Structure formats: structure tokens, C-alpha cells
Amino acid sequence: MGNYAKGDTEAFNALYTRNKAALYRYFLRQTQFSNQAEELSQDVWTKVISARKNYRSSAKFTTFLYQIAHNHLIDHIRKQSVRIVEVQDTSTTELDPPVRTKEQPENELESQQGQALILNLVKQLPQAQREVFILKEEAGLDLHDIASITATGVETVKSRLRYALAKLREGLVETYERT
Amino acid sequence: MRLMNEHNDTTNSDDDISKLYAQASTEQPPLHIDDAILAAAQTLIKDKPSATIAFSRRWAVPVSIAAVIIMSVSLVTLIQHEIPEELTSLPESVLSQAAPKKPALTNSEAKESLLARMREDSAAIALKDKQPIALARKPAASKRSEKIVSSPSPKTLVAAEEEIAFTESLAPLEPQADTPQVASVDISATPRKEKPKRKFAPRQMENKAAMAAFMATAPTPSCESLPISDCLVSLQCTLTTKDKGYICRKARNHCEQDFSQKTGTAEQCTTKPNCQFIPGKCFCPPDVICVCGGGPPRMCVPG
Numbered sequence: 001m002g003n004y005a006k007g008d009t010e011a012f013n014a015l016y017t018r019n020k021a022a023l024y025r026y027f028l029r030q031t032q033f034s035n036q037a038e039e040l041s042q043d044v045w046t047k048v049i050s051a052r053k054n055y056r057s058s059a060k061f062t063t064f065l066y067q068i069a070h071n072h073l074i075d076h077i078r079k080q081s082v083r084i085v086e087v088q089d090t091s092t093t094e095l096d097p098p099v100r101t102k103e104q105p106e107n108e109l110e111s112q113q114g115q116a117l118i119l120n121l122v123k124q125l126p127q128a129q130r131e132v133f134i135l136k137e138e139a140g141l142d143l144h145d146i147a148s149i150t151a152t153g154v155e156t157v158k159s160r161l162r163y164a165l166a167k168l169r170e171g172l173v174e175t176y177e178r179t
Numbered sequence: 180m181r182l183m184n185e186h187n188d189t190t191n192s193d194d195d196i197s198k199l200y201a202q203a204s205t206e207q208p209p210l211h212i213d214d215a216i217l218a219a220a221q222t223l224i225k226d227k228p229s230a231t232i233a234f235s236r237r238w239a240v241p242v243s244i245a246a247v248i249i250m251s252v253s254l255v256t257l258i259q260h261e262i263p264e265e266l267t268s269l270p271e272s273v274l275s276q277a278a279p280k281k282p283a284l285t286n287s288e289a290k291e292s293l294l295a296r297m298r299e300d301s302a303a304i305a306l307k308d309k310q311p312i313a314l315a316r317k318p319a320a321s322k323r324s325e326k327i328v329s330s331p332s333p334k335t336l337v338a339a340e341e342e343i344a345f346t347e348s349l350a351p352l353e354p355q356a357d358t359p360q361v362a363s364v365d366i367s368a369t370p371r372k373e374k375p376k377r378k379f380a381p382r383q384m385e386n387k388a389a390m391a392a393f394m395a396t397a398p399t400p401s402c403e404s405l406p407i408s409d410c411l412v413s414l415q416c417t418l419t420t421k422d423k424g425y426i427c428r429k430a431r432n433h434c435e436q437d438f439s440q441k442t443g444t445a446e447q448c449t450t451k452p453n454c455q456f457i458p459g460k461c462f463c464p465p466d467v468i469c470v471c472g473g474g475p476p477r478m479c480v481p482g
Contacts, residue, residue, distance in 0.1 A: 004220070012220045016213070024208040038212050045216040049223050115203030118196065137200050165193050172196070 004052055016045065019065055022138040026066070029122060029134050030073055040076060044069045063145045066135060070149050114172070121171040129164035132157055402427045407465050411441035411476060420475045438479040448479035455482030 003011035023044060027037035047068050055064055122130060128150075135146045143161070147154045402416035403426075410418045410427035417435045418427050430436040434454035438447065441464070445456035456479055463472030 009221050013217060016216060016220070020213065020216075021207050024212075025204055025206050028206055034206075038208060041208060042212055042216060046219060049216075049220050114199050118199045119203050122200065137197060138204065165196060168196050169192050172199075 012049070015061060019062065019139075020045075023065065023069060025138050026069060026134050027073065029130060029138075030127070031076075032123065036076075040069075040072060044072050047072065060145065062139050062141060063148065066139055066141065066145075067149050070131075117172060117175055118168065121168050124171070125164050125167060129160045129167070132160040133164040133168075136161060402429045408441075411464065412439050414439060417478070418476050419478075420473075423473065432481055434479045434481050440476045440478065443477065443479060451479070453481055454479050 004015070020041070024037055024041045027040040028034060031037055031040065044065070048065060051068070055061075122133065125133065131150065132146055135141050135149065141149070143154050143157050146161075147157045150157065402410065402413065405413060405416055405427045407418060407425055407427070410416050410425075413427075414437045415430055416427050417430050417438075418425055418440055420426075430438075434448065434451055438451075440459075445458070448454050448456035457475075457477065459475060459477040461469075461471040461474030462476040463469035463474075
């Protein structure tokens with residue numbers, strides 16, 4: 001980022017390539033809509049470009065990036081008066097079993113089923129727990145960085161993450177047992 | 180041991196969840212977003228503001244504030260130093276026209292004429308001030324006339340005396356042929372008495388002397404055209420009654436000549452040979468509210 005601030009556009013390209021997908025998915029999981037995720041991620045990258053001179057090398061770039069992303073998401077939610085409602089879509093919770101074609105081996109089918117299931121379970125998490133989980137899984141941030149970004153304590157983050165994982169685990173076990 | 184096993188199970192389970200999520204989470208932003216962001220990044224770097232612009236932006240606000248402060252202080256200082264005098268408010272064109280018309284005078288002539296004129300006017304003002312004060316109701320024309328009469332104030336007289344003193348000090352020097360002595364004397368080096376606002380005395384004196392010269396050389400308007408208030412103070416005209424009204428005509432004899440119907444006294448009239456003073460009877464000047472009016476003003480007539 002420091003190199004980019006000095007005029008090295010290649011440095012920015014590298015940063016963007018490394019972080020673009022994770023950031024996009026961060027917004028996608030939070031908003032549930034791909035068009036909003038595109039718009040928000042583009043806004044954040046524009047802010048990053050504009051704020052290149054304010055970047056301090058003492059902070060990790062991902063922390064810097066997701067700090068902006070978190071604040072922008074909060075602004076977006078407030079602007080649209082979107083109430084973060086927990087998704088109660090039972091039709092998606094009870095997944096229809098994927099149709100098995102003749103060529104698909106059984107373990108691959110199970111894998112596909114598991115991937116769709118975990119995404120649905122993440123969608124059903126409370127917003128605070130979901131954000132902590134995504135920041136850990138997508139951005140690879142540790143608890144301290146997540147606490148810094150979300151302006152909460154480390155213990156709170158740890159608790160939210162534990163609850164999120166427990167819910168995901170329960171959801172997976174429950175679904176596999178049912179099927 | 181059982182707790183440790185449970186903990187290990189949970190950790191393994193969490194890792195499985197992470198792996199499963201990593202496999203599932205594969206969405207990518209569309210290519211057009213990538214292009215737009217990368218293009219924006221390049222454009223902003225290329226459009227990096229130059230050092231000059233950055234410098235100007237950095238100093239724009241302080242420089243603006245400094246400029247406003249300097250201008251305000253200058254303006255306040257200027258306003259404080261302005262002298263609210265009638266003569267200084269005369270247009271420069273009038274002053275410049277009036278001054279050259281005055282012929283070059285010798286020192287003694289300048290002294291005599293200027294002192295005589297100033298004393299005469301100040302005596303008239305003193306007399307006027309002694310009259311009972313009536314509720315003023317001044318029309319525009321009256322204001323104008325009073326302004327002209329009251330211009331040679333005692334302060335002006337002091338200034339003129341100073342000027343003359345300086346003229347005497349310059350006696351060995353010959354005045355230049357086409358430079359009017361009264362208007363062009365530079366008295367900045369003259370030792371003077373202590374007086375407030377001395378700093379601006381030279382200009383003030385120059386203006387007053389020029390005004391006096393202008394008054395002396397200005398063409399006299401005809402008596403018929405004068406308003407009543409001007410006619411009363413005029414030494415060349417006389418106000419008389421006619422057909423229940425007033426007319427201003429030219430003074431016809433030596434008694435009417437040089438007699439002000441506004442400030443002239445019986446003594447001033449009777450000192451002239453064969454002249455008789457007739458006091459005004461129920462005469463009301465135009466700028467005064469009176470009990471009665473319409474009668475003749477005070478006159479000095481042969482008798």
C-alpha cells in the first residue's frame with residue numbers, strides 16, 4: 001500500500017488480486033445480494049484508493065481494508081434502513097437433496113450438498129456472529145484484529161465465534177442425521 | 180481425559196467446518212468491477228496533484244485570513260483618520276478650480292484680506308448664535324445657505340492665522356508667478372501651536388484657504404434667484420415685501436448695501452451716514468416656526 005501511495009500501480013494490482021474475492025464475499029454474505037455486494041466492494045476499493053496517503057504501515061493491510069468495509073457496511077445498512085433480520089427461510093434450511101446424475105460419484109454429491117448446506121447455515125447466523133465468522137474465514141484475521149474492526153472486545157469476538165461455530169456444527173449434524 | 184477428547188473433537192469439527200466453508204465459498208466479483216477499480220487506481224495515481232496545487236491548497240486559507248485581517252485593519256485605520264469636515268468633503272475639482280483663480284498675493288495682502296474675511300464671517304456667526312433658538316425646520320435650500328455661512332469657523336480662523344504666520348516666515352522667498360500662494364503654501368515645516376489632529380492640518384488648511392478663495396471669486400448669483408434665507412444673509416441683496424409676499428432685489432443704496440437682514444444690528448445700520456434702522460415686524464424666516472409671520476424683515480434704509 002505504501003508503494004502504491006508512492007505511485008506504484010502494480011503494487012495495488014497485487015493487493016487487489018489478493019483481497020478482491022474475500023471482500024466481495026464478505027459483502028455477499030452480509031447483504032445476500034450480489035449487486036449490492038458488487039457496489040459495496042467497489043465503493044470500498046475506491047475509498048482505499050482515496051485513502052492511500054492515510055495508510056500507516058504499522059497496521060496490516062487486511063485490517064485497514066476490512067475496517068473500511070465494516071464502516072461502509074454499517075453506513076449502508078443505516079442508509080437503507082435495512083433491519084438485519086435473521087433469515088427464517090425454512091425452505092432453504094431444509095435442503096432439497098441434490099439430484100444425483102449417473103456420472104456423479106456419491107461422495108461428490110455429498111460434498112456438494114455439504115457446501116450448499118454450510119452457506120445456508122452461515123446465512124442464518126445472527127449478523128454479529130456471521131461477521132466474526134466471515135472475517136475469520138474469508139479475511140483470515142485473528143481475534144484481536146476482528147475485535148479492532150468491529151469495535152468490540154476480544155472476549156466478545158471469541159464468544160461470538162464460538163456460538164457461530166456451534167450453530168453451524170449443530171446445523172450440519174442435524175441435517176446429516178435427518179438425511 | 181474425556182474433556183480433552185471433547186475439546187479435540189470440537190477443534191477437529193471446527194477445522195472441518197472451515198474446510199467445508201472454504202470449498203463452498205468460491206464466488207468472485209465480476210470482471211467489469213475489476214476493470215473499473217484497477218482503472219480508477221491508475222487514473223488517480225496519474226492525476227496526482229502537482230506540488231504547486233498542493234502548495235496553494237495548503238496556504239489558501241491562511242493567506243485569505245491574513246488578507247482579510249490586513250484589509251480590515253487598513254480600512255479601520257483609514258476611517259479613524261478621516262476628518263469629518265465640510266471643507267474636506269468638497270470635491271477636488273472645485274478646490275483645484277478655485278485655487279488657481281486667486282491671483283498671486285504678496286504676504287501683506289494675503290494676511291489682510293484673509294484675516295478680514297474670516298473675522299467678518301466669524302462675527303456674523305457669533306451674532307447669529309446669540310439669537311433665540313427656535314425649533315428648526317430647515318428646507319434643503321436653507322441648509323445649503325447655512326452651510327456656506329458657517330464654514331469659516333473659529334478653527335478656520337486659527338488655521339488662517341497660522342498660515343499667515345508661515346507666510347511671513349517665508350517673506351524673503353519670492354512666490355512663484357503662477358502658483359497661488361494661499362492654496363499652495365506648504366506649512367509642514369512651520370512651528371505651530373498644539374492642536375488636536377495636527378497630522379492633517381496642512382490639508383485642512385489648504386482646503387479652507389482654497390474654499391475662501393473660491394468664495395471670493397465665485398460669480399454672485401442674481402438677487403432675484405436667491406431663496407429667502409439666502410437673500411436675508413446676502414450683503415448685496417435686500418428682501419422686501421410685495422403683494423403679501425417677498426421679493427429679493429439688489430440693494431439700491433449705501434444703507435442696504437453690506438447690511439445683513441438676518442444678522443445686521445441697529446448699530447451696524449446707524450453707523451452708516453444717513454441710514455435708519457427699521458426692525459422687522461412679524462417677520463418669520465423660512466426655517467423657523469413663529470407665532471406670526473408675513474411682515475417685513477429688518478431693514479436699513481436712508482432716513
